[in-house]
Amino acid sequence: MRRGLLLISHLALAPGALGFEAQVLGPDGTPVAGAEVSVLGRSGGARTDAEGRFSWQPDPALPFEVLVVLPGGRLLRPILVESVLETGPLFLRAATLEETLSVTAGAAPGIAGSPASANVVLPASEFRLRQPTNLAQLLENVPGVSAVSEGQAGVPAIRGLAKGRSLILIDGARVSSERRVGPGATYLDPVTLESVEVSRGPATVAYGSDAFGGVINARTRAAEPGSGFGGRFTGSLGDGVPDRRASLELRQGFASGGVLVQGHWRQSDDYRSPQGGVLNSGYRDYGFRARADLYQRKSAFSLAWQSDLGRDVERPRANSSSVRFFSPSEDSHRLTAWWQAASVGSFSRLGANAFFGTHAVVTDQDRFATASTPRSLERADVAANDYQARVFGQRPLGKARLELGADLNGRFGLGALEVRSSFATDGSRSHDETSVSVESARRIDAALYATVEARLARALAFSGGVRADRVATRNRGGHFGERATSRSAGSGFVALSGGPFGPIMAELQVARGFRDPVLSDRYFRGPTGRGFITGNPELEPETSLQFDSGLRYAAGRWRAELHAYQYGFEDLIERFEVATDFFLFRNRGRARIRGLELELRGELPAGFAATLSGHRLRGRALDDDTDLDDAPPDTLSLELRKGFGARGFVQARAALYAEDDQPGPTEQPREAYRVLDLSGGWQCARQFELRLLARNLLDEEYLVSPDARAVLAHGRSLLLTARFDF
Numbered sequence: 001m002r003r004g005l006l007l008i009s010h011l012a013l014a015p016g017a018l019g020f021e022a023q024v025l026g027p028d029g030t031p032v033a034g035a036e037v038s039v040l041g042r043s044g045g046a047r048t049d050a051e052g053r054f055s056w057q058p059d060p061a062l063p064f065e066v067l068v069v070l071p072g073g074r075l076l077r078p079i080l081v082e083s084v085l086e087t088g089p090l091f092l093r094a095a096t097l098e099e100t101l102s103v104t105a106g107a108a109p110g111i112a113g114s115p116a117s118a119n120v121v122l123p124a125s126e127f128r129l130r131q132p133t134n135l136a137q138l139l140e141n142v143p144g145v146s147a148v149s150e151g152q153a154g155v156p157a158i159r160g161l162a163k164g165r166s167l168i169l170i171d172g173a174r175v176s177s178e179r180r181v182g183p184g185a186t187y188l189d190p191v192t193l194e195s196v197e198v199s200r201g202p203a204t205v206a207y208g209s210d211a212f213g214g215v216i217n218a219r220t221r222a223a224e225p226g227s228g229f230g231g232r233f234t235g236s237l238g239d240g241v242p243d244r245r246a247s248l249e250l251r252q253g254f255a256s257g258g259v260l261v262q263g264h265w266r267q268s269d270d271y272r273s274p275q276g277g278v279l280n281s282g283y284r285d286y287g288f289r290a291r292a293d294l295y296q297r298k299s300a301f302s303l304a305w306q307s308d309l310g311r312d313v314e315r316p317r318a319n320s321s322s323v324r325f326f327s328p329s330e331d332s333h334r335l336t337a338w339w340q341a342a343s344v345g346s347f348s349r350l351g352a353n354a355f356f357g358t359h360a361v362v363t364d365q366d367r368f369a370t371a372s373t374p375r376s377l378e379r380a381d382v383a384a385n386d387y388q389a390r391v392f393g394q395r396p397l398g399k400a401r402l403e404l405g406a407d408l409n410g411r412f413g414l415g416a417l418e419v420r421s422s423f424a425t426d427g428s429r430s431h432d433e434t435s436v437s438v439e440s441a442r443r444i445d446a447a448l449y450a451t452v453e454a455r456l457a458r459a460l461a462f463s464g465g466v467r468a469d470r471v472a473t474r475n476r477g478g479h480f481g482e483r484a485t486s487r488s489a490g491s492g493f494v495a496l497s498g499g500p501f502g503p504i505m506a507e508l509q510v511a512r513g514f515r516d517p518v519l520s521d522r523y524f525r526g527p528t529g530r531g532f533i534t535g536n537p538e539l540e541p542e543t544s545l546q547f548d549s550g551l552r553y554a555a556g557r558w559r560a561e562l563h564a565y566q567y568g569f570e571d572l573i574e575r576f577e578v579a580t581d582f583f584l585f586r587n588r589g590r591a592r593i594r595g596l597e598l599e600l601r602g603e604l605p606a607g608f609a610a611t612l613s614g615h616r617l618r619g620r621a622l623d624d625d626t627d628l629d630d631a632p633p634d635t636l637s638l639e640l641r642k643g644f645g646a647r648g649f650v651q652a653r654a655a656l657y658a659e660d661d662q663p664g665p666t667e668q669p670r671e672a673y674r675v676l677d678l679s680g681g682w683q684c685a686r687q688f689e690l691r692l693l694a695r696n697l698l699d700e701e702y703l704v705s706p707d708a709r710a711v712l713a714h715g716r717s718l719l720l721t722a723r724f725d726f
Contacts, residue, residue, distance in 0.1 A: 020059045024052040024068060034225075034295040036069040040078055040106035041497070041505055041552055043115045043453065043463060044394065044401065047349055049342040050297035057348070057401040058455040063500060065554065067107045067121075071295055072224035072258070073194035075123045078104060080554075103611065105559055105599055106552060108197035110172060110217045112392070112403075115453070115463045115495045116509035116548040117201030117214065118144065118563045118597060124221070127190045129641075129651055129679055131236065131693045131719055133243065133266070135168070135218065138190050141639065141653070143597040143615040144200045144563075145216075146632035148182070150704050150711065151316050152268070152283040153327075153529060155182050158200050159565070160593055160619050161213030162630040163575070164518050167203065169217040171304060173336045173355030174409055176386045185218070187285055187308035187332050189264045191234055191247045194221040200597070201565070202546045204491040204513035205465035208407060208447050212513050212544055212567070220304065222293050223251035223258025233724045240717025241271040241695075257294040263287070270316075273712035274701040279320040281711070285310040285330075299341035306334045315529040317709040324366040325529050331360045347395045355388040365527045369423070377421040380437070380526035384414035384519075400454035410444035414519055416478070418526040437526045439477025441519045446470050461497040463509075466490065471516040475537070479525040483537045489514035495548075503555035513544035517573055521585050530707065531581030540571045540587050557603040567593040572621070574629075577666050581709075589623035593631070611639040618662070629664030629706075633657050633672075648682040663706055673702035687726060693719045 031052030108119035247264035287308035310330035338353035360383035392405035416437035451465035499505035595617035614636035619628030637655035681691035
């Protein structure tokens with residue numbers, strides 16, 4: 001199975017057919033059980049049973065492309081189906097593992113998104129090209145995705161919807177935190193991942209409150225069944241951004257599954273900008289992960305434990321010479337389990353996942369002594385427990401496909417302390433004052449949802465979904481005392497997909513969403529990485545009315561997508577500044593976001609490949625016609641890649657960022673800038689590889705974010721990485 005795959009499709013496309021059935025076999029004719037299958041441009045997915053068979057309903061109009069994800073997470077090149085036979089099997093050959101694409105547009109197999117969403121999946125080969133330090137940096141080439149906040153604490157946001165409006169998953173389980181910029185999984189080391197899927201567009205029906213902008217699902221690596229014992233060591237050294245990284249992975253594959261354990265360590269000192277060193281921009285973290293997978297006759301099961309510990313994660317700011325913002329510790333522990341099965345009774349696919357985790361973060365504002373004032377320290381110590389339980393089932397409904405699901409998620413045991421420390425003029429600690437910001441708070445979201453997809457005509461498909469949520473919060477003690485909220489709300493979408501009309505497909509969708517504030521928006525009071533913030537227990541939930549449209553083009557070796565959207569919001573929750581570095585929350589009223597996104601990918605002669613992507617986004621508050629925070633500048637990027645057989649590659653990335661002259665209430669304008677990166681790698685021996693990444697070769701000077709206290713981004717930097725497989 002390591003060298004190639006055959007996809008044998010038994011396509012029953014005679015009049016009155018309900019869908020098609022297919023079988024996935026290895027090169028030796030052995031059925032591939034537990035493989036995930038999706039159709040590009042279509043929502044949902046399927047899983048092969050013990051005989052490698054799966055069914056897809058409703059049948060997609062020709063031509064269509066099929067994406068196969070092997071057990072263990074490997075992605076294969078999509079297979080184009082242009083014609084079928086009236087009877088008998090159709091034999092299609094997929095690419096070998098060595099020919100996998102770096103990026104596949106139109107699919108996100110692990111995300112239950114809506115049809116008009118802009119989907120993309122990035123496999124591990126893309127990580128090795130970019131060598132990112134965090135999830136936000138990994139996604140910098142995906143149109144519509146931008147980074148919020150500074151340094152290693154950067155958080156990815158989709159379509160300008162930050163602060164808990166873009167959902168992040170690790171192996172299908174939620175990432176939560178009480179950071180005001182939103183959960184970012186900054187402790188997640190990309191070296192542990194097999195792929196990352198991004199669905200840009202509303203996903204509230206499948207995932208509920210906090211998925212207005214879309215979903216990012218990070219898949220961790222698993223041992224490939226039948227691979228035997230093996231391992232990998234990866235080490236990196238950087239200059240300009242003085243990174244040191246190391247990871248060790250050991251895996252044992254069995255005929256019916258496998259076990260993988262991995263440890264990683266990273267450390268970086270202050271980086272250099274074109275004007276010199278940037279204070280307070282270093283970090284240190286380390287972690288451990290263990291995962292076991294079992295593939296049975298009709299089902300697959302996975303169990304994983306992940307611990308990540310961050311230390312002295314610094315937040316560079318323009319006033320870092322007088323006050324140091326950093327997290328002395330950020331600890332995350334996660335237990336995740338999932339199960340999926342094919343062909344169970346009347347269901348073509350059943351699945352469930354469960355998650356329990358703890359998250360604790362300490363945030364310090366350390367104000368240095370001056371000639372007139374001694375040193376002072378303000379600390380927020382926050383900890384909570386998180387959980388999730390989700391089940392779903394897919395089954396035929398006449399000529400349609402029906403999915404039913406239940407989703408339970410929440411946070412409990414949230415506690416937050418505010419500690420103020422005073423120091424004497426000689427630097428010794430003189431006094432500590434501790435107050436309870438949150439004694440104990442909890443939040444629970446319970447929901448039921450249903451979606452349906454049906455073919456209305458040869459080139460017209462309908463999709464729709466509804467969701468009912470019950471969200472309740474409770475706060476005991478602390479700054480706001482006894483408080484409680486309870487809300488019931490509905491979400492939904494309807495979508496039409498047309499085509500293909502020649503090489504073109506089109507989608508149109510309208511969605512209604514609901515978002516309840518997170519606990520810290522309502523009940524937290526204390527220091528954060530951007531100052532001092534006070535919650536508002538009177539906040540009302542946000543609601544949305546979202547319109548999405550898309551055009552997809554696929555012909556030969558070229559793929560293109562154009563997406564346009566308009567999102568309207570009622571009771572938008574906004575963090576606003578009442579004094580320098582002091583913030584409150586309020587419901588802003590009505591707001592609107594409009595945007596365009598473009599992706600163009602193709603293979604050129606002489607082994608070259610090109611990717612062109614860009615976006616344009618504008619956010620406005622309609623009650624007073626002011627700009628919103630978190631809207632990224634207009635961006636256009638071009639990547640050119642050249643491969644040298646199976647041994648090496650070179651890649652250049654050029655990106656243009658337009659002037660941002662419409663900053664939000666807590667932001668500042670930014671001048672236009674350009675970035676040029678160059679990377680290359682060579683397989684020195686069968687088991688040894690070297691890669692070199694040069695970032696910002698032009699030594700361009702630009703702000704790392706639009707925040708009012710943002711610092712300059714790093715200047716020219718180099719990162720050398722060595723990988724040894726055994």
